Amino acid sequence: MRVDIEGVTVELAGSRIVEDITVRADAGQVVGVVGPNGSGKSTLLRCVYRALRPTAGTVRLDGDDLHAMDARAAARRLAALPQESAAEFDFTAAEVVAMGRLPHHRGGPFAGRPSGDAALCADALDRVGAGHLAGRGFRSLSGGEKQRVLIARALAQQPRVLVLDEPTNHLDISHQLDVLSLVRDSGLTVLAALHDLNLAASHCDLLYVLDGGRVAAAGPPHDVLRPRLLAEVFGVRAHRVTHPVTGAVQLLFDRIDPTELPDQEPACP
Numbered sequence: 001m002r003v004d005i006e007g008v009t010v011e012l013a014g015s016r017i018v019e020d021i022t023v024r025a026d027a028g029q030v031v032g033v034v035g036p037n038g039s040g041k042s043t044l045l046r047c048v049y050r051a052l053r054p055t056a057g058t059v060r061l062d063g064d065d066l067h068a069m070d071a072r073a074a075a076r077r078l079a080a081l082p083q084e085s086a087a088e089f090d091f092t093a094a095e096v097v098a099m100g101r102l103p104h105h106r107g108g109p110f111a112g113r114p115s116g117d118a119a120l121c122a123d124a125l126d127r128v129g130a131g132h133l134a135g136r137g138f139r140s141l142s143g144g145e146k147q148r149v150l151i152a153r154a155l156a157q158q159p160r161v162l163v164l165d166e167p168t169n170h171l172d173i174s175h176q177l178d179v180l181s182l183v184r185d186s187g188l189t190v191l192a193a194l195h196d197l198n199l200a201a202s203h204c205d206l207l208y209v210l211d212g213g214r215v216a217a218a219g220p221p222h223d224v225l226r227p228r229l230l231a232e233v234f235g236v237r238a239h240r241v242t243h244p245v246t247g248a249v250q251l252l253f254d255r256i257d258p259t260e261l262p263d264q265e266p267a268c269p
């Protein structure tokens, strides 16, 4: 399923937080949204999972206006992992994952669960390596365990589009790689805000770099993650290397005085 974010502007409390952002994710693509703190990544993604309505612009799924759909129709197509889940559920992990099935139930949330739901939810927990947590109270889980359960809930929703706000938050390196590989191999269209540029480079087809609420650059990671742009947007010196196994561009960082930007783009591997 294709996602088109067209000319999205969001104003909150009298401030323009994101301005005229256009992002396209083709069916099955993994599109990363990167940028410094406060650059507007979460605000943009919130428009895509309908926590916010854009002040201007549209979000379309295969051409249909997402904000014109009813909530259940939208939730059958798109699942989200918000940056912060305010809810501290007093449920087991398995029950939290089962909430992902609600958009598929006829007759509302209190209708009987269709057969197959339990197996589907157990499978989603297994896919994120959290099958052993099924009976545990959600509140008792560690930050990384909670994150994996919430990803399982999004998978159990069987969406066509996944919107993930910092999905690797709280995860150790092994689970970061597992979750991003799972997302990559899912075949779903994915829009993910990521802070780790190296993970973004190795798992995304396209990157959109936000800076001050606008798109500063967009394209394949190899083209986008250039030292001059990274100096301008993040205020860091970046050295590019090639990952010896995956061949992805990877970055090594050190600090620079933001006033001494390189005049010329150094040769990139």
Ligand SMILES: Nc1ncnc2c1ncn2[C@@H]1O[C@H](COP(=O)(O)OP(=O)(O)OP(=O)(O)O)[C@@H](O)[C@H]1O
Pocket: 012, 013, 015, 017, 035, 036, 037, 038, 039, 040, 041, 042, 043, 044
């Ligand atoms: N409801 C709001 N009212 C006023 N300002 C807001 C509101 N929500 C977000 N902002 C501001 O909008 C800007 C962008 O916030 P956003 O959370 O989208 O950034 P982000 O790129 O996701 O940041 P981070 O990397 O820190 O998660 C920030 O300066 C934030 O303070």
